[in-house]
Amino acid sequence: MIRLENLxxxxxxxxxxxxNLSIGENEFFILMGPTGAxxxxxxxxxxxxxxxxxxxxIIGERDITTLPPExxxxxIVYQDYALFPHLTVLENITYGLRFHRMEKAQAEKRLNRLLxxxxxxxxxxxLPANLSGGEKQRVALARALMVNPAVLLLDEPLSALxxxxxEEVRSxxxxxxxxxxxxxxxxTHDFAEALSLAGRAAVMNNGRIEQIGHVTxxxxxPSSPFVADFVxxxxxxxxxxxxxxxxxxxxxxxxxxxxxxxxHYLAIRPEDIVLSREKFSSSMRNNFSGTVVxxxxxxxxxxxxxxxxxxxxxxxxxxGALIExxxxxxxxxxxxxxxxxxxxx
Amino acid sequence: MKREPFFWxxxxxxxxxxxxxxxxxxxxxTAPSLAxxxxxxxxxxVLRSIWLSIYAAGLASLISFSLGTPLAYLxxxxxxxxxxxxxxxxxxxxxxxxxxxxIAILGVAGKNHWIGxxxxxxxxxxxxxxTGIVIxxxxxxxPFYLNSAKNGFEAISPRLEKVSRSLGASMxxxxxxxxxxxxWRSMLIGIIMCCARAISEFGAVIVIAYHPMVxxxxxxxxxxxxxxxxxxxxxxxxxxxxxxxFLILRIxxxxxxxxx
Amino acid sequence: xxxxxxxGFSSCSRGGCRWLRYVMPALLLxxxxxxxxxxxxxxxxxxHAGSLTIPFAKMEGKFEARYPGVDILREAAGSRKxxxxxTDLKKPCDIMASADFTVIDQMLIPKYADWNIRxxxxxxxxxxxxxxxYANQINSQNWYEILxxxxxxxxxxxxxxDPCGYRSLMxxxxxxxxxxxxxxxxxxxxxxxxxxxxxxxxxxxxxxxxGNMDYAWEYRSVAVQHELKFVELPDHINLGNYxxxxxxxxxxxxxxxxxxGITIKKKGKSCTYGVTLLKDAPNREAAIxxxxxxxxxxxxxxxxQEMGQPxxxxxxxxxxxxxxxxxxxxxxxxxxxx
Numbered sequence: 001m002i003r004l005e006n007l008x009x010x011x012x013x014x015x016x017x018x019x020n021l022s023i024g025e026n027e028f029f030i031l032m033g034p035t036g037a038x039x040x041x042x043x044x045x046x047x048x049x050x051x052x053x054x055x056x057x058i059i060g061e062r063d064i065t066t067l068p069p070e071x072x073x074x075x076i077v078y079q080d081y082a083l084f085p086h087l088t089v090l091e092n093i094t095y096g097l098r099f100h101r102m103e104k105a106q107a108e109k110r111l112n113r114l115l116x117x118x119x120x121x122x123x124x125x126x127l128p129a130n131l132s133g134g135e136k137q138r139v140a141l142a143r144a145l146m147v148n149p150a151v152l153l154l155d156e157p158l159s160a161l162x163x164x165x166x167e168e169v170r171s172x173x174x175x176x177x178x179x180x181x182x183x184x185x186x187x188t189h190d191f192a193e194a195l196s197l198a199g200r201a202a203v204m205n206n207g208r209i210e211q212i213g214h215v216t217x218x219x220x221x222p223s224s225p226f227v228a229d230f231v232x233x234x235x236x237x238x239x240x241x242x243x244x245x246x247x248x249x250x251x252x253x254x255x256x257x258x259x260x261x262x263x264h265y266l267a268i269r270p271e272d273i274v275l276s277r278e279k280f281s282s283s284m285r286n287n288f289s290g291t292v293v294x295x296x297x298x299x300x301x302x303x304x305x306x307x308x309x310x311x312x313x314x315x316x317x318x319x320g321a322l323i324e325x326x327x328x329x330x331x332x333x334x335x336x337x338x339x340x341x342x343x344x345x
Numbered sequence: 346m347k348r349e350p351f352f353w354x355x356x357x358x359x360x361x362x363x364x365x366x367x368x369x370x371x372x373x374x375t376a377p378s379l380a381x382x383x384x385x386x387x388x389x390x391v392l393r394s395i396w397l398s399i400y401a402a403g404l405a406s407l408i409s410f411s412l413g414t415p416l417a418y419l420x421x422x423x424x425x426x427x428x429x430x431x432x433x434x435x436x437x438x439x440x441x442x443x444x445x446x447x448i449a450i451l452g453v454a455g456k457n458h459w460i461g462x463x464x465x466x467x468x469x470x471x472x473x474x475x476t477g478i479v480i481x482x483x484x485x486x487x488p489f490y491l492n493s494a495k496n497g498f499e500a501i502s503p504r505l506e507k508v509s510r511s512l513g514a515s516m517x518x519x520x521x522x523x524x525x526x527x528x529w530r531s532m533l534i535g536i537i538m539c540c541a542r543a544i545s546e547f548g549a550v551i552v553i554a555y556h557p558m559v560x561x562x563x564x565x566x567x568x569x570x571x572x573x574x575x576x577x578x579x580x581x582x583x584x585x586x587x588x589x590x591f592l593i594l595r596i597x598x599x600x601x602x603x604x605x
Numbered sequence: 606x607x608x609x610x611x612x613g614f615s616s617c618s619r620g621g622c623r624w625l626r627y628v629m630p631a632l633l634l635x636x637x638x639x640x641x642x643x644x645x646x647x648x649x650x651x652x653h654a655g656s657l658t659i660p661f662a663k664m665e666g667k668f669e670a671r672y673p674g675v676d677i678l679r680e681a682a683g684s685r686k687x688x689x690x691x692t693d694l695k696k697p698c699d700i701m702a703s704a705d706f707t708v709i710d711q712m713l714i715p716k717y718a719d720w721n722i723r724x725x726x727x728x729x730x731x732x733x734x735x736x737x738x739y740a741n742q743i744n745s746q747n748w749y750e751i752l753x754x755x756x757x758x759x760x761x762x763x764x765x766x767d768p769c770g771y772r773s774l775m776x777x778x779x780x781x782x783x784x785x786x787x788x789x790x791x792x793x794x795x796x797x798x799x800x801x802x803x804x805x806x807x808x809x810x811x812x813x814x815x816g817n818m819d820y821a822w823e824y825r826s827v828a829v830q831h832e833l834k835f836v837e838l839p840d841h842i843n844l845g846n847y848x849x850x851x852x853x854x855x856x857x858x859x860x861x862x863x864x865x866g867i868t869i870k871k872k873g874k875s876c877t878y879g880v881t882l883l884k885d886a887p888n889r890e891a892a893i894x895x896x897x898x899x900x901x902x903x904x905x906x907x908x909x910q911e912m913g914q915p916x917x918x919x920x921x922x923x924x925x926x927x928x929x930x931x932x933x934x935x936x937x938x939x940x941x942x943x
Contacts, residue, residue: 044507069511070513075512078507080502096513143508
């Protein structure tokens with residue numbers, strides 16, 4: 001398990017302040033945040049590749065803050081695989097064995113198991129130049145786990161892969177985690193990835209940790225506008241609250257529950273917003289009439305910006321729904337959402 | 346297919362440069378008669394001076410390699426205040442006129458300087474000795490090795506080294522197993538460049554040592570004593586031997602590639 | 606203009622017009638091609654002995670100040686090497702000044718030059734600095750003992766390249782005879798490894814000044830110009846006094862000849878510097894002007910005197926025939942004396 005206590009890191013261009021984090025044994029923990037938040041720096045600090053200004057890093061029972069990287073038992077997998085180009089797949093994977101004491105039989109057993117888990121048994125003699133992106137990343141994973149590290153750090157392992165390979169590596173990751181006793185700490189900027197790999201997560205911004213919790217908790221109950229925006233709660237508005245409703249830029253929104261009056265924001269997920277051509281009565285307590293401002297094609301779905309008085313709501317619809325609704329710019333449309341879908345913080 | 350003017354310009358410039366280099370050399374290589382060349386090759390003094398040139402240049406390259414590799418690695422990997430200054434200083438020997446290099450080293454090697462006094466007490470002689478020659482050649486050749494090695498190291502992603510360390514390898518093991526196998530070609534090229542520069546050095550060497558005589562000084566001395574006719578064959582011998590040496594090294598370098 | 610006509614000349618040959626011989630040069634002086642009014646220009650290329658570097662630099666400065674259109678390009682080297690540049694490399698040259706006039710006689714005349722003016726003498730001294738070993742003990746009586754001591758680093762110029770080189774060896778040979786110490790020459794040479802020889806004698810100065818060498822053989826003028834300490838030697842052996850030429854003649858040094866295997870025997874003779882104008886001089890006009898300045902007792906010769914290098918006043922050529930070959934402008938400055 002990993003414990004970070006009051007970690008402060010100062011680098012040209014990056015400043016991490018007061019990082020406190022606790023990750024349990026064999027957890028799959030995810031570190032999220034936008035580019036530049038300092039995620040990679042934090043990873044490299046745990047690995048010992050970046051100096052720490054103050055604070056402690058504890059792995060298991062050991063305070064490893066002052067130990068050099070080779071003595072920490074922390075493996076790292078990079079986005080660009082970082083395979084040793086002059087060594088074969090087998091030599092890459094077994095590279096770390098030279099520096100660890102492992103019985104030969106045990107090592108062989110472990111090797112074969114890992115090769116199976118990542119489906120690389122056939123490719124042992126290949127050189128990295130002759131591998132696909134997905135194969136390379138799987139080699140990197142096997143290499144990192146071969147030495148049985150206490151912690152496996154993954155720096156955006158799926159980002160550089162073609163979408164086609166992402167799935168294969170993601171499932172490999174899952175399998176590897178399940179059959180290993182190492183703690184996995186993965187960095188990503190893609191929230192959907194985090195959701196699929198589950199477990200606990202933390203959101204970072206500007207060198208600080210904004211929120212820690214289970215992934216679904218972050219998804220449903222972001223504690224700050226930044227986190228809300230990051231997890232995709234796009235309809236974020238400043239509001240004043242009283243009783244069971246809120247006023248956001250002159251719009252009265254029903255919340256259906258009493259709220260701490262010191263709250264400042266409300267947010268609604270785009271998926272929770274229903275669009276219709278006509279006003280229709282339903283259990284949804286919030287109904288507004290507005291105009292379509294913008295329609296953005298996001299590939300499999302469409303993002304629709306609807307202006308209601310001074311507020312702009314973002315809503316998601318499928319292509320079919322778009323055609324059925326016959327929506328285009330400047331079309332009048334009704335916006336509805338449940339009171340319970342309104343998230344407050 | 347009609348070729349663009351750009352194409353013809355590049356070809357012409359290339360031919361001009363080739364001619365510029367090759368014509369004078371061909372003239373010099375074909376000037377001596379075969380009998381003269383035979384006599385020169387048999388001349389013990391000539392062979393000794395060519396051997397001294399190669400030996401001293403090789404030693405200078407080896408020293409550059411040993412002392413220069415850590416510095417090249419440091420410059421490639423780290424950023425520190427004054428790095429640009431250090432890099433500028435490393436390039437100084439290239440800019441300084443060669444006799445000035447010799448004079449500068451003489452100034453330090455004589456009894457008027459504390460280093461010279463120390464060397465004198467240790468019985469080490471710089472002026473007129475192989476030691477002095479090697480020192481001068483190292484001075485002028487070191488920047489070539491340093492820059493080539495540094496470029497070689499810079500071309501290797503630091504992440505490879507980071508992964509290696511995370512897997513348990515010390516800095517030294519990482520350098521041995523990862524950095525060096527990936528950079529050895531640049532280092533070898535650096536050694537060749539340093540060696541080539543050292544063998545051809547004249548102005549600095551002749552200030553330090555007239556005797557023992559390296560090949561470049563002998564060519565000069567032969568010219569002085571006997572004229573062009575007797576110095577050209579020595580030049581031909583030196584150029585031929587060096588050409589052969591470097592060709593062999595280049596072939597060794599261009600061998601199998603195992604890089605991504 | 607009409608005076609230049611052939612008729613004028615032919616009538617002269619009968620001796621009736623002797624006056625024409627004197628009018629002609631006067632007319633030449635007035636002709637539009639005459640530049641005595643300060644109109645010479647261009648480069649003057651001078652190859653000269655290393656020991657003449659400092660005096661010639663001063664002459665260059667003064668001459669260029671007087672004739673701003675002229676640029677004097679000097680190249681200093683061992684005198685034999687200077688000659689080789691002309692004969693072998695065919696480098697263009699106007700004037701050659703040698704530390705040993707015989708180099709000009711042997712290597713340049715008659716193919717590249719017609720005459721050879723001897724303009725100055727010099728003598729050899731043993732130079733050192735206060736940091737040299739035994740510096741506070743050495744004098745004109747014990748110098749050869751000190752040079753024989755182990756650990757004393759001393760050297761001279763390469764005899765094959767620089768007259769100062771073979772002259773240094775001659776001094777040592779003469780010393781053996783003068784001090785009546787048989788075997789002295791060999792003993793001294795044994796204590797001077799090849800590493801202590803330099804192609805040009807002035808290079809030894811740097812070695813003295815940096816403490817890389819204790820003693821070096823140089824011309825007295827050079828020692829004075831570089832403010833070095835030096836040991837004066839008796840006239841019998843310092844090659845500086847032509848009255849002792851018979852004694853000097855006993856010293857013989859073999860230097861390399863035209864080809865490997867061939868050698869020339871150089872006999873000792875008092876140091877006499879020579880200068881010549883090359884037949885193919887590219888800028889003959891300006892070169893003659895410079896020679897006129899250089900051989901002027903108030904001009905170049907005075908500079909030589911001030912710099913510790915006694916000149917011949919006037920400069921001399923050995924025979925009347927050679928004097929006749931000299932350009933007219935130089936005639937008044939040169940006497941016939943062997």
